[in-house]
Amino acid sequence: MPPLQPLSPTETPVHHELSLTRKLALLFMFCLAQFLDAFSNSALFSAIPVLEVSMGMTESQSTWIMSAFQLTFASFLLISGRISDVYNPKIGFVGGVSGLGIISLCAGFVDDTIPLIILRALTGIASSMTIPSALALLVNVFPEPLEQARAIATFGGCACVANVLGLMIGAMFVQWASYHWVFWFIAIVAMPTALACAFIIPTEIANTKDNLQPAAAKWKSLDLLGVTILTVALILFIFAVTSGSTDGWASAAVLVPLIISIMMVIGFFCWETRIHVDTAAIPPRTWFYHNFSILFAVALLPLFWWFTVFLIFTTLWQNVLQWSVISSAVHMLPIGVAALIMSFTGSLSRIFSPKWIILTGMSFCMVATVLLALGGGKPEDYWPYVFPAFSLGSAGVMLTYTHTNIAIFQAAPSSMAGTVGAIFNGALQFGSAIGLASVSSIETSVEANHGGSHEYKGRAAVFWFLLAVVSILFISVSIFYDRTAVKSWRTLMATRQDPA
Structure with missing residues (x-):
């Protein structure tokens, strides 16, 4: 992911010019790892109903098949990001992809619920190693700003397309083979x-100021205590909000880890302000980079919107309307097609301010969410309501995702690329984990008083809630996004490209 703000001489990464063929091959590998991370999550949406029957899972257990991955993936992103920044990210990337393959191979032979949930959690840890390291490597592979923007859009687009292709490929495995083939x-x-x-990854492209330090300095820069405090806090927080929809928000199993996690987060920020700013896991200055905080908030939306749509309609179509797994996956294709088209818009950030592109994407998303709230519970609603909502909404969310991704790296120095990538991807996962817990509670409570799961009222209430979330973010970006930072960056880039 590209850091596009001016760099001081001590922050300037060590770039090694590679051939175009080598760059494209590396980009393909990074995108393939991103694809696998997203695929390993979305493909199981199609398999959940089969897993529930074949393993005799309870509702809470089937929820944890998905949530275990999200919990560990989001929680271990920060420590992965710090390792990528301080040590050679090539090792983290290759290790993460290898781990993902080995753990998935083992998961394919498992037929019991608890071991499968444990392996899903380990898969999340392996996947968390690949994303920050891939972002740190992209900084050096594509040092030119326009190339970086295009690489970001392609990298991000692979995850979004994988979410839908995962549904399709997973459905084919479930329908014609078995869920084991997903793994x-x-x-x-x-x-x-x-x-x-x-x-094919040259070791030298991963060399930066930080990972060329002596071993003792690297260990100090890792801030192991701070990273551990925040990682445990995030595990407890995501566990609490994920359990809330199944165990009840007033239960001790939810309230105790939630309270402890909040106290640990406060302790983490106190610790970070006391140690040296260059050795902190997340230096306090990070949140004061131009637009960083508002872009972090926007990053909570994309996976929240996509996963809500996946969850609502896969269960509705398969469990209520009795559609086949393949039919349900095919009807999801507009989401992937729209996301793929919008993944090629990265270069627009060189013409327009990311603020206006993000607001445009959110506008599309709001219109789509209204359509889904108004109709979608009957087969005949697909073409007038669901199809245009899937197309318009996914296009809007992809615009928002891509240009939030680009803009957040305009704010950060290259020495923080892995950490910023971890924060950004952590926000994506937090949004989906917290959002899915919220919408599950809303849907369940409304259905309890309005006709049960065979009625669409609970699902409509979810989309009205989602509309409120998007609207709040739209207003926040309108007010708090600072365009002067973008103008300054463009002036700098023009000066660099034309010294005269």
């Missing part, structure tokens, strides 16, 4: 990818 497919792709990356 084996990941292993078949991941293990050769890791082997290839071990040879």
Whole structure:
């Protein structure tokens, strides 16, 4: 991911010019790892109903098949980001992809609920190693700003397309083979990818000021205590909000970890303000980079919107309308097509302010969410309501995702690329985890008083809530996004490209 703000001489990364063929091959490998991370999550949406029957899962257990991945993925992103910034990210990337392949291979042979949930949690840890390291490597592979913007859009687009293709491929495995092949497919792709990356990623492109330090300085820069405090806090927080929809928000199993996590977060920020700013896991100055805080808030939206749509309609179509797994996946295709088209818009940030692109995307998303709130509970609602909502909403969310991704790296120095990438991707996961817990509670409570799960009222209430969230973010970006930072960056880039 590209840091596009001016860099001081001590922050300037060590760039090594690579051939175009080598750059494209590396980008393909990074995107493939991103694809596998998203695929390993979305493909199981199609398999959940089968897993519930074959393993005799309870509702809370089937929820944890998805949530275990999100919990560990989001929680371990920060420590992965710090390792990528301080040590050589090539090792983290190859190790993460290898781990993903090996764990997925083992998961394919599991037929019991608890071992599968544990392996899903381990898969999340392996996946969390790949994203920050890939972002740190992209900084050096694509040092030119326009190339970086295009690389970001392509990298992000792979995750969004994988979310839908995962539904389709997972549905085909479930329908014509077995859910075991969802895991084996990941292993078949991941293990050769890791082997290839071990040879084609030049070690020298990962060298920066931080990872060229002596071993003692690296260990100090890692801020192991701060990272550990925040990682444990995030695990407890996500566990609490995920359990809230199944165990009840007033239960001790939810309130105790929630309170402890909040106290630990406060303790983390107190610790970070006391140590040296250059060795903090998340230096306090990070939140004061231009537009960083508002962009972090916007990053909570994309996976929240997509996963809500996936969850609502896969269960509605398969459990209520009795559609086949394949039919349900095919009807989701507009989401992937729209996301793919919008993934090629990265260069627009060189013409327009990311603020206006993000607001445009949110506008599309709001219109789509209104359509889904008004109709979608009957088969005949698909073409007048669901299809245009999927197309318009996914296009809008992809615009928001891509240009938030680009803009947040305009604010950060290259020495923080891995950490900022971890924060950004952590926000994506927090949004989906907290959002899905909220919408599950809303849907359940409304259905309890309005006709049960066979009625659309609970699902409509979810989309009205989602509309309120998008509207609040739209207003926040309108007010708090600072365009002067973007103008300053453009002036700098023009000066660099034309010294005269």
